[in-house]
Amino acid sequence: MRVIVATLLKIRELHKSFETDSKTVQALHNIELDVREGELITVIGPSGCGKSTLLRIVAGLDTSYRGEVRLDDRPIAGPGIDKGFVFQEPRLFPWLTVEKNIAADLSLRNPDIRLKVDELIDLVRLKGFEKAYPKELSGGMAQRVAIARALLRQPRILLLDEPFGALDAFTRAHMQEVLLDVWRRNGTTMIFVTHDIDEAVYLGNRIIILKPRPGEIRAQIPVDLPYPRKKASASFQDFRYKVLSEFERIDELSWGEAGAGI
C-alpha cells in the first residue's frame, strides 16, 4: 500500500484568460486543487475546457495567470527539470538517437547518467532501440522515449498532456501498462490529461472533471480500485458511469445556459 504524504502541488483561486483582438476569453475559472505526493491524477474534460492550459501553467510554460500555484510550497517561476512534461506528440530531436534524446543535455559518458538511461530504456521497454533515430520508431515507441526523457531528470511531478491521444487502441493500452509500471516502480507524482473516460478511470487515483467555458472543476472522483484494473469488471464500469453522468450534467447545464441565452 502506497503511503500518501504531504501536499506536493497546491492550486488556489487560479484564473486564466486569453486576450484575443475582439474579446477576452476566460479559460480557467477559480481552480482549486491539491495534489499529494505519489498521486496519479487524471484530468478529463471536453475539448476547450482548459485542461492543457492548466497543465502548462503547472509546468511553468505559461506564467500569466491570477491566483496561486505552488509546488513544494514554492511559487512556480518558470519551466524547469523539477516539472517533467510529456507533450501530445513525442517532440524528439530528430538528429539524436533514442539514448541521446533521453539524455538530451546530459552526457552519456557520465557513468551515472549512462546507468540511469539504460534503466529507463529498460523501464519503457525500448531495449535494442538505443541507437535508433526517431524516424525509425513507431508513434508509441517515440512517445515512450519522451516519457523516459522526462523521467531521467527525476521530476517532482510528471505532467502528461494527452500523451496517448494519437495512438491506436492497442498501442494505447500497452502504453497505459508501461505508465502504470513506471508509476508503481518510481512513485512519481503525475497529472495525466486525457479526453478518454476509460483511460481516466483506468489510470487515476483521482479523476478531476473539468467543464468548459470557462474551465472549472465540476467534480473530483476518487477511484479506490486496486491496480491492475479490469476494464470489464463491474466496479470499473461503476466509475465509468459516475464520470459519464457528470458529463451529462455538464451537457445539460450548457444546454440550459444556451437555452437561456436564446
Add this chain to the structure above:
Amino acid sequence: MSVSQADLAAVQAKAAGERRKRSKLRRRLADFLWGSLLPVALLAVWQWLGDREIISPLLFPTPLVIWDSFIWLVNSGTLGENIGVSLYRTFAGFGLGAGLGLATGLLVGLSKTSERLLNSTVQMIRMIPHISVTFLFVLWFGIGETSKILLIAKGTFFPLYLYSFLGIRNVDNKLFEVTRVLGYSRFKQIVRLVLPATLPNVVLGIRLSLAIAWFSLVVAEMMSSSSGLAFLMMDARAMSDTPTVFVGIALFTVLAKLTDSIVLFDAGCCPGVIRSGAEKGGNAP
C-alpha cells in the same frame, strides 16, 4: 536438433542479407546504365554527325577531337597549372564569402537587434546584379587575385546568409518548448537545438554558394586574367581553338559536380542532416 535448426536459420538469414545486398548493388548498376543511356547516345550521334561532316568541325568538334585536345593539354602541363590557379581562387573566395555569410546569417538569425540593423541592408546589396560589379571590382582591386577572390566572395556570401538565417528562424517552436521544460540555458538552446536544426539549411546554402562560386570564377577569369581555366578558354577562343573551349566547359561541369557531391557526401555522414525529415509520430498539430 533445435540448435542445428537455429544455426540453419542464422545461416539462411545471413544468406538472405547477402542476397539483399547483392540485389541492391545490381539495382544501382542498372540505374547507372539507364542514366548513361541518353548521354552516350548523344555523344555517339554527335561523333557520327561530325565524322560525316554534317556539322561544322570548327563549331562542333567531335567528342574524340575534344578528348585528344584534353590529353594534349594534360600532357603539356598547361591544364594542371591553370586548374590549380582556378581552384585556389574558387576556394579562397568561397571560404571568405561563405564563412562571412554563415557568420552573419547566424548572428542575424539569433539576435533581433542585429536583424533590424543589418538585414535590410544585406537584402538590398543582394539585389545588385552580381556580375554588374565585376568591372568596378577590377578598377578597385586591380587585375590580380584580389578582385577575383572578392567577386567570388561577394557571390557566395548571400546563399549562406539567407539559408542560415532562414534555418534559425524555422526551428520548430515545439522543440523550443521541449528545451524549456528540460531546463536548457540560452547557450544550450543555441548549441543543442538551434545549430543542429539549422544544419540542413546550411548545407543547402553551401551547395548554392559553390555553384555561384564556379560561375563567378568564370566571369572573373574571362574579364581580366592571364591564368586559370576560363582564361584558357578565352585564349583558345581567340585562336578559334574550339576543342579547348569544350574541354574547359566539360571540366567546369565536372568540377562543380564533384564539389557538390563532396558536400552531399559529408552531409550524409552527419546524421543531423539526413535525419532531419519529419519526425515520426510527428510534430504535426
